[in-house]
Amino acid sequence: SQQGEEDPQALSIQEGENATMNCSYKTSINNLQWYRQNSGRGLVHLILIRSNEREKHSGRLRVTLDTSKKSSSLLITASRAADTASYFCAPEPGHGNNRLAFGKGNQVVVIP
Amino acid sequence: EADIYQTPRYLVIGTGKKITLECSQTMGHDKMYWYQQDPGMELHLIHYSYGVNSTEKGDLSSESTVSRIRTEHFPLTLESARPSHTSQYLCASSRAGGDYTFGSGTRLTVV
Numbered sequence: 001s002q003q004g005e006e007d008p009q010a011l012s013i014q015e016g017e018n019a020t021m022n023c024s025y026k027t028s029i030n031n032l033q034w035y036r037q038n039s040g041r042g043l044v045h046l047i048l049i050r051s052n053e054r055e056k057h058s059g060r061l062r063v064t065l066d067t068s069k070k071s072s073s074l075l076i077t078a079s080r081a082a083d084t085a086s087y088f089c090a091p092e093p094g095h096g097n098n099r100l101a102f103g104k105g106n107q108v109v110v111i112p
Numbered sequence: 113e114a115d116i117y118q119t120p121r122y123l124v125i126g127t128g129k130k131i132t133l134e135c136s137q138t139m140g141h142d143k144m145y146w147y148q149q150d151p152g153m154e155l156h157l158i159h160y161s162y163g164v165n166s167t168e169k170g171d172l173s174s175e176s177t178v179s180r181i182r183t184e185h186f187p188l189t190l191e192s193a194r195p196s197h198t199s200q201y202l203c204a205s206s207r208a209g210g211d212y213t214f215g216s217g218t219r220l221t222v223v
Contacts, residue, residue: 042214104154
């Protein structure tokens with residue numbers, strides 16, 4: 001499957017703690033993207049990391065990419081209640097249709 | 113600020129009715145997509161388009177149809193709605209190699 005597969009699928013943490021999510025995929029990629037979805041809404045793009053990059057930061061977000069292990073992680077530091085959402089990773093395959101392949105998502109609950 | 117718009121936001125309709133879900137984007141993106149998502153579940157691609165007059169079926173079989181007569185507009189039509197079509201429908205657009213911009217979705221309930 002070209003889909004990203006997130007782990008864990010559900011995560012519950014206290015406000016102020018860090019949240020780490022992992023994503024694995026199976027094919028070569030051009031880039032890998034992370035998205036966030038609040039309940040009942042559309043997805044919002046968070047960060048894109050290209051296949052030749054190993055780490056990327058955006059505010060409280062840190063994304064790593066290990067193409068040798070075909071895995072990525074998303075770290076949210078100092079979590080807030082407003083971070084409660086589902087987080088999806090989406091690898092863009094390096095061949096074929098180049099369409100993003102969304103996984104099932106990580107459901108993160110931040111308890112105030 | 114949303115640059116991609118979906119209407120209606122919510123729709124409750126009777127079985128057998130024809131419906132069209134609207135999706136418009138103002139970013140000039142060539143690529144547009146329709147996804148179907150049940151609550152708490154993964155996204156399933158049902159249609160996509162890489163430009164005007166180009167439409168393709170996605171990974172999940174769907175009884176819906178789409179059209180792309182203008183770059184900015186990508187409507188989805190169900191000729192005869194059934195309860196099994198009850199779901200959330202998400203529209204998205206992108207440039208080649210870029211990130212996707214999603215609309216807020218249409219939550220469809222067929223009774």
